[in-house]
Amino acid sequence: MLHAVVAGALVVAVGHGVAAAAPVATAPHGQLPWLTSEPEGVQAPGAALADGIAGTMLWSREANTPVPIASIAKVMTALVVITSGDLERPVTVPAEAIAYCVRFDGSTAGLSAGEAMSTREMLYAMMLPSGCDAAYTLADAYGPGVDGFIGRMNDTAHLMGLGATQFTDPSGLPTPDDYSTYSTPADLVALGLRAMSLPAFREVAGAQSYHLPAGPAHRDHVWRTTNQLLRDYPGTIGIKTGSTDAAGSCLLFETVRAGIPVIGVVLHSGPWSGAAARDDARRMLDWAYNPILAALPIH
Template sequence: MISRPSLMSQIFLVFFGLLFASTAFAVVPTPQLPIPPAPALPAIVSYVLMDYDTGQIIAAKSENLHRAPASLTKLMTAYLTYQAMQNGTLNAHENISISNKAWKAGGSSMFIQPGLAVNVDQLLHGLLIDSGNDAAVALAETVAGSQSGFVTLMNETARQLGLHNTHYNNVDGLPDDNLYTTALDVARLSQVLIQQYPQVIQITRKKSYTYNKITQRSWNPVLFRDPSVDGLKTGLTDASGYCIDATALRNGRRLIAVVMGGPNWAGSTHAVEALLDYGYRFFVNHPVYQSGAEVGEITRSDFSPMHVPMGVTQNVTITVPKGHFSDLQRVVEVSPNLQAPLKKGTVVGTLVFRLDGKILKTIPVVSQVSVEKAGWVSRMFHKIGEAL
């Protein structure tokens, strides 16, 4: 005969079982992984890694340090040439008369000469693939009438684009103490160039170019190592060191990596590859808002209506470290001293995204309705409502 356990034994067994179950099946929270540090790249003087779509800087080192740009100068030469074609003052297939100054330009060359047929499209190929100083001079003279006039356009455009640490003093990048830029400004110019004139990639992705039966290999060494890289430009003088402005497209996402002051082509190429791999491996883009979405509300008793919705006028996507989107903080900072009346669409504040106390992105927000100054009756009722 089997004896039944005592009451105390039953209680002990139930308690022990519950304790075991709670211990065995407890959910242990997964610790949040830290954000991996950016590549150190001690041999590189300055660099920037930018997400093309969001414009956010993923990694940077001495990004505002003034540096000699060398042939990275030709990015602006190309930008203004495309602008002239867009404005209708140039045609891609228009033949260009080559001056003696262009023919005799020193440094790298695409080997144009007076009397030899060449059109704007060919000059752009020679500018961006061969890094031809002769092509730069020919385009500058065609667009602005003279190199000095073109330099004026370059500096005016730099100011308009917000390239505050850039100054041009020639069109080709030959050494000059008054010619300088920064890694950050180069990245910003590259982003605008691709956004406004995406056809530039059809040139910069080519590994060689042939003009007048002379074939030259692209100066961009990263093109030959990474199939996702399709541009943009390189530069080299004694003052600049080995500079590479590279852009890559992987799985529909484009990054821009700018390396300035490298020790040699191999070192700068390694740095670009390390930056691109870092950006693609550890960061991702998250859509946050669609254009027109409401992101906050202003409440003012002197406004009519008293509650004013605020929204964004563009799709908002943000670049964040993988696994950290939930840590993102969003705050709408309302502009001080707003006064009615306000038209619908007036900028009334800023949407600020922060991660670990660092500002990742700022977006202007606008009033989604028109606002009038509230009359005294409305203000009185608003105050009564607030008191209640």
């Protein structure tokens, strides 16, 4: 039994030595030797759990059903910005970024019009507190223009083979309507794998907080992550929360325990509470990891 469990763990950890951007392949439930049932108590109607190397699906629910994804859209925004290069490039917050947050009641990083900081710092402002003001600023700077940037987001999704994914806003806000930005659990696992393959993204997405001291062109800022799993679940290394009326509470997450990376997503775990998404993710991760950790001679 021990050999079967360890062998199964190794299948996940090293059995598919392909690039992190590889398409997600769905494996029959129970194919891996320690998976004998599905995780219990998961509330999300859309969810997926996969190994964090090749994206082989371990368990899913409505994996190919498109639904709103709220601020998980910021993962694609960060991916497009980071792959553009020059993360030390200065960017300035336009007045429209502030008006945009007010108009759509978006979460903010507390930025002010005219503040300037590096792209890298702006990524922390976008990813940790889920700053829609920062997302708008980056999209406006790297588009060029927000509409141009949204086109780049969709082009990237197309190139990645994310055929059931569409972006109409760099933050995932409900514009022009609640359902215009959407994706599927399977597509989001693939997006998460690609983003987490980038060291700059991993650094930002895995941070619990970031302090930007006051400088000549910006105020003092302290940003804290909205991802409760980073604080509460051992081995969590990212990546992004999301929440709107239509999307409910969402979480795209990755963990590494006993050297085994696992990536997953839950969509609409509850109406708003980030704790609901965290708890769904915890149930899924415990289901995958606990039999392995119990069998391995490590504590």
